[in-house]
Amino acid sequence: QGAENPPASNPCPTLQRKVKNLQGSVLILILDLLEDGFGEHPFYHCLIAEVPKEGQTGSSCIVGYAMYYFTYDPWIGKLLYLEDFYVMEPYRGLGIGSEILKTLSQIAIKTNCSCMHFLVVIWNKPSIEYYVRRGALDLSTEEGWHLFRFDKENLLRMASGE
Ligand SMILES: CC(C)(COP(=O)(O)OP(=O)(O)OC[C@H]1O[C@@H](n2cnc3c(N)ncnc32)[C@H](O)[C@@H]1OP(=O)(O)O)[C@@H](O)C(=O)NCCC(=O)NCCS
DSSP states (O other), X not given: OOTTSOOSSOOHHHHHHHHHHHHSSOSSOHHHHHHHHHSSSXXXXXXXXXXXXXXXXXXXXXXXXXXXXXXXXXXXXXXXXXXXXEEOGGGTTSSHHHHHHHHHHHHHHHTTOSEEEEOOOTTXXXXXXXXXXXXXXXXXXXXXXXXXXXXXXXXXXXXXXX
16 A cells, blocks of 8 residues: 555554554554555555454454655665564464555565565574565674664754754
8 A cells, every 4th residue: 555545544543552552552643653654645555464353344443564765875875764564463464564565566576676674683683584585684793784773862962963
């Protein structure tokens, strides 16, 4: 589901619920997610996986999603950045994740991206194995890249020229 076409099933509550489950508190509002993804200049796109609701013909619920956007590298050009990838626990191991990765790969190829980048925290061994089995390279060990962050305080300080 592209951000240009607001989905019939809105993924934002699912995204926010997942963030809440993982972190205990929500840092972003559904309104922000809606505006940032489905406004005039979308910052991200979403693919959603839906399954039919039990005993309710015609209705479905969201059980997984991938959030992605496009970014650019002066050496390799366009790349697809997979920001978030999640399938609800009872629906794991059914091939939904593989189907999402297949669609993402098709999007990347169609839009002429040279690769797909994503972050995985080092303790998420099952996911690391999942990606490595599909051919992913660990750029930290292979090329020595480290992820850095300037937090809001730093930004404010630098922006004000302090
Ligand atoms: C990573 C994730 C999105 C994969 O989704 P999925 O729908 O389970 O993916 P698939 O069904 O295509 O494949 C699941 C893999 O786990 C194995 N598996 C089998 N049963 C499983 C189960 N009950 N739960 C999880 N994985 C299972 C499968 O064998 C398969 O491995 P293989 O295809 O490499 O052999 C999902 O596990 C997830 O949401 N994990 C938690 C969030 C997360 O860590 N996301 C990635 C952050 S970088």
